[in-house]
Amino acid sequence: MSAHLPILQVVVPLLAAPFCLFLKRGRAAWGLAVLASWAALAIALALLGQVMQEGVLSYAIGDWAPPIGIEYRVDVVNAWVLVIVSGIGAVVAPYAMASIEREVEAGRIPLFYAAYLLCLSGLLGITITGDMFNVFVFLEISSLSAYALIALGQARRALTSAFRYLIMGSVGATFIVIGIGLLYVMTGSLNMADLAQLLPEVWDSRTVKVAYGFLAVGFCLKLALFPLHLWLPNAYTYAPSAVTAFMASTATKVAVYMLLRFFLTVFGAPFSFDVMALDRVLLPLALVAIASMSLVAIFQVNVKRLLAYSSVAQIGYMILGLSFATVTGLTATLLHLFNHALMKGALFMAMGCVMYRIGSVHINAMAGLGRRMPWTMAAFVAGGLSLVGVPLTVGFVSKWYLILGALERGWWPVAILVLLTSLLALVYIWRVVEAAYFRDFPGDESTREAPWTLLGPTWALVALNLYFGIDAGRTVEIARQAAEVLMAGIGP
C-alpha cells in the first residue's frame, strides 16, 4: 500500500470527484469531499515522512519505466508543497459546508464539490509529477475547475471575473505548453530528471533560451507576479468565500512551485542564475509588486479585494526570496509558501464568516462587528498580525529569513523595504480593525457570531499560525532541506 502512495495522492480526490455528482445530495457530496481531502492530507504527510527518512521516491505509472513512462517523483520540495495544498484542502472542505450552502444554490452544490475535488487533484498532480507534459495536463484540470468554482460566486461579476481568469490562465497555460514543446524538440524527453541531465549540453542553444522565456511568462501569469496579476483581485473578490480561501492558499503556491521546479531543477540553478540572470529579472518585479500592491491594498473598501491585493504583494515576497539566489533566500520563499497559506487561509475564512452573517465584506458593513462576532474578528486580527509579521506568528518567521537573506547579500535597502512594506500591511489590516472595533454596529440587532462549523476550521488555521510561529524548528528545517535540494540544481 505504502508503495502506491504517490499515485493515491492524486487518484483519491480525482475519483471522488465524479462520485460527488452521483450523490446528488449536497451534504453527502460534502461528506465525500471532506473524506477525500483528509485522505489526501494523510497521504501527503505520510509521503513527507517517508521522503525525510528515505530520500527521493520514484513511482512509475503503470510500471512503464521512466523516462518513457510517466514518473511521479517525490522529494522534500514537492512533499512540502503537497502537505501545504492538501492541508489547506483538509481545512477548507469542512468549512465549505455552511459557507457554500449560504452562497451557492442548492442544486449546484454537488457540482461544486466535484469541481473542488478536481481542482484539488489537479494541484496535487502538478506538484507530484515528474513529467513535464503531465504538469500541463494537471494544470488544465486544476485551472478549468477553478474557473468553474469562481463562476459559482453570487455576484454577476463573478462570471466576468471567471472569464477574465480563463483568458489569462489559458494564455499562461499556452505559454507553458509552448515552452515544454520547445524543450521536447531539443532533448526528446519529457521526464524532468532526464531533462536535467540532457539540458546542460544544449544550454547555448537559442531554442532552450526561448523555451525558458515562454515558461517564465507562463509561470508568472499563473502565480500572478506583478504586472501579470490582473486576473487575481477580481477572481478572489467574487468567488465564493470557501473558494477564495482555498485558491488563495494553494493555486498561486503551486504556480510558484512549478517555477522553482522547472527553473532550478530541470534547467538547474546554475543555468537560471548565471546564464539567464533570473535573479536580476525577478528582483525589481518582486520589489515593485510588494510596494505597489501593498499600497493599492490600503485603499480598498472591499476586504476580500484588499486581501487579494495583499496576496499579490505577498507573492512578491516569495519571488524576492528566490531572487536572492541563496539557500537562505530560498528557505524564506519555501517557508512563506507554507506560512502565507496559513495566514491568508485564516483571513479569507474569517471573511467567509462575515459574509455568512451579514452578506457583505465591505469595510463599512463591518463596522462594530468586533462586539457582534468576537471570535470571527479575533481570528481576523490574529491572521492580520501574522500577515504583518508580529513575533510568535508565522509571518515573523518568513520575515526573519527574508531579511537575513537580504543582509547576507549585503542588500540592506531591500531589508528596509521589506520592513517598511510590512508596516503597510499593518495599515490595511488596521483599517479593518478600526472599523470592527471602534465604530458602532449599524445593522440588525439579531446578528450573531458565525456557527462553529465555520469558526472551527478558521480557528484551526489561526492556531497553526501561532503554533508554527512559536515553534518553527520543523518547518524551517524542511524548508532549508528543500532549498538545498533546489539550489544544488542536481535534481531529485
Place this chain on the structure above:
Amino acid sequence: MTTLLLLALGVPVAGAAFIALLRRNPNAREAASLVTAGALFAIVLRIYQAVSGGARPEAVLAEPLPGIRIALEAEPLGVLFALIASFLWIVTTAYSIGYMRGHHEKNQTRFYLFFAFAIASVMGVAFAGNLFTLFAFYEVLSLATFPLVTHAGTEKAKRAGRVYLGILFSTSVVFQLLGIIWVYAVAGTVDFEPGGILRGNVGAGLVPILLALFVFGIGKAAVMPFHRWLPAAMVAPTPVSALLHAVAVVKAGVFAVLKVTVYIFGFEFVAETGASVWLMWAAAATIILGSLVAFTKDNLKARLAYSTVSQLSYVVLGAMLANSLGVIGSGMHIAMHAFGKITLFFCAGAIMVAAHKSEVSQLNGLGRRMPVTFAAFLIGTLSIVGLPPTGGAWSKWFLGVGSVEAGQIGLVAVLMLSSLLSLAYLLEIPLRGFFGKEGEGAHGAHGDGGASGEDHARADGSAPGFADRGGSHDAHDPAHAHHGPQQDAHAHHGAPRWSVAAITVTAAACVALFVYPEPFYRLMTMVTGP
C-alpha cells in the same frame, strides 16, 4: 529558581484570568488585582535575593527558530527594572481602585485585565535572555497597552491610539528588528552576554549604525523625533499614564536601550569605537527640547508627558556615555524617575477626580484644599529635578560625573540647564496650588460651596484620607452635575482613601531613596563590574 522566573510571567497572566472570572463582582475583582500584584512583588523580591547572591536563574520557554530561543534570564539590570515595576504595580492598583470608581470609568474589567497583561509583558522585557525575547515582549507590551490607551473609545482616543501604535510599531519593526537581524547575521547569536557579543564581529564603521538602529528603533525610549506617541497616550485614564507611561512602558524602552548597550554592544566596546558620541547629543537635544515643550503645555498631563520625554533621554544619555558611572547613573535614573514621575501622575489624577481640573492654570489655591496631594507633588518635583532630599539627586549626580569622565563638559551644562527648566515648569504647580489665589488664572476655578474636603469626608462617614476629594461636591461644576447625589455618594465610598495612600507611599519612597539608594546602586555596580 527557574520556577520563580516562570512565575514572574505566569502570576500576572493567572491574575488576568481571575480578573476576567470575577468580572461580576468588582470588589473581588480588585482584590484579585491586589493579591496578584502583591504576589508578583514577592516573587521578584525572591529573584532579587538570588541575583544579588550571584545566581543567574534561566528558563527557556520555546525555540521559535533554530538557535533563536524565547529565554528568560535574571540579571541585575533586569531585576532592578522588575523590582520597580512590580512594586509600583501594587501602588497603582490601589490608586486605580479609587480613580476608576471615582471617575465612573466604563469597562473596568477590561482595564484591569489588560493592565495585568501589560505587567506580564513588562516582566518578560525585564527578564528577557536575548534580543529576540526582548523584542517579542516589547511588541506584546505595545499590543497589551493599546486597549488601555484607547480606553475611552472616543474619536480622540482612537486617533491617539493610531499614533501610539503607529510610532511604536514602525520604529520597532523598521529599525529595531533590522538591528536584531543584523546582529544575528554578523554575530550568529542574539543572546545577552556580559561584555557584549559584537566585539570582533563587526567593523568600526557599522557600530554607530547598529547602535542608532537600537536607540531610535526602541521607540518606547521616546528619543526625538520618535516621541509623539507618549503625549498622545495621555488620553488614557490616569493610572495608565502613571504606571505605564511614566514607569512600565517608557522604562521598558530605556531599559532596553541600556540593556542592549551593555549586553549586546558592551559599553567598553561602544566607548572604544566612539559609536555613541552623536547619539549622546541626540539624547541631549531631546532632554532640552522636551523640557522646552513642557513649558508650553497648560494641560497638566501633557506637561508631565513632555517632562517624561525629556527625562527618558537622561537614561539614554547615561547609556551612551558608555562608562561605568554613566551606566550606573542611567540605571539609577530608571528607578528614581519612576518613583518621582508616578507621584506626579497620581497627583494629577487625584486633582482630576477630586476637583475636575486638568489645566495648570486652573490649579490656583487648590493646594489648600488638597494639601497631601500638592505636598506630594512638590516632593515628586524635587526628585525629578534632582534635588536633595530626594532620590533623584543620586542619578543626576552619577550622570553628571559620568559626563565629565567621558570628557563631555557640554553635557554637564545640558544637565544643569534641563534641571533648571524642569524646576521651573514643575514647581509652578505646587506654587499655584499653595500660593495662588482661587478664582484667578486662565479658566478660573469654581468656588466650592464653603465646605472643606475634610468636612465632606466626615459627613460621608469615611476615613480622614478622604480629604483629597476636596472640591468634588462643587455644585457649579457641569462635569459633575449629571451624576446625581446618590451615585456620587456611592462613588465616594472608600475610593479616595486608596488614591491618597498610593500618593503617600510613592512620595515617601522618593525621600527614602535619598537616604537609602543602596539596593539599586549595588545592582548597578553588579552590571558594570568592578
